[in-house]
Amino acid sequence: MIxxxxxLNQLTESIIGAAIxxxxxLGAGFLESTYEEALxxxxxxxxxxxxxxxxxxxxxxxxxxxxxxLDFLVDExxxxxxxxxxxxxxxxxxxxxxxxxxTNLQLGLLVNFNVEVLRDGIRRVVKTEHA
Numbered sequence: 001m002i003x004x005x006x007x008l009n010q011l012t013e014s015i016i017g018a019a020i021x022x023x024x025x026l027g028a029g030f031l032e033s034t035y036e037e038a039l040x041x042x043x044x045x046x047x048x049x050x051x052x053x054x055x056x057x058x059x060x061x062x063x064x065x066x067x068x069x070l071d072f073l074v075d076e077x078x079x080x081x082x083x084x085x086x087x088x089x090x091x092x093x094x095x096x097x098x099x100x101x102x103t104n105l106q107l108g109l110l111v112n113f114n115v116e117v118l119r120d121g122i123r124r125v126v127k128t129e130h131a
Contacts, residue, residue: 018042079108100127
């Protein structure tokens with residue numbers, strides 16, 4: 001596995017800080033869309049460039065077969081996928097890996113806001129050479 005560079009790590013720390021602030025203010029129990037709105041505000045406050053509901057084409061044998069949407073693409077470098085569920089299932093990590101492959105990006109964050117302490121709801125997903 002190739003580790004992301006230091007600048008990318010600093011960016012993810014800023015993203016996580018924004019998510020923690022949104023969670024601190026709201027707590028658990030809201031819909032995913034509520035956290036998405038709050039996180040967008042936090043990104044703006046922190047001057048983090050982002051795109052919300054960023055479209056991603058899915059390909060099969062050089063043909064477009066569909067389109068997905070990233071909850072956030074931050075600084076055109078980090079995918080941020082949000083959830084507000086009881087427990088993160090492996091399929092959600094697989095979703096982030098698929099988005100990393102489709103975008104040719106290296107790093108994604110999977111954030112589940114339906115936890116007591118947000119650090120327990122954050123998964124860092126790195127695209128490996130084989131993925």
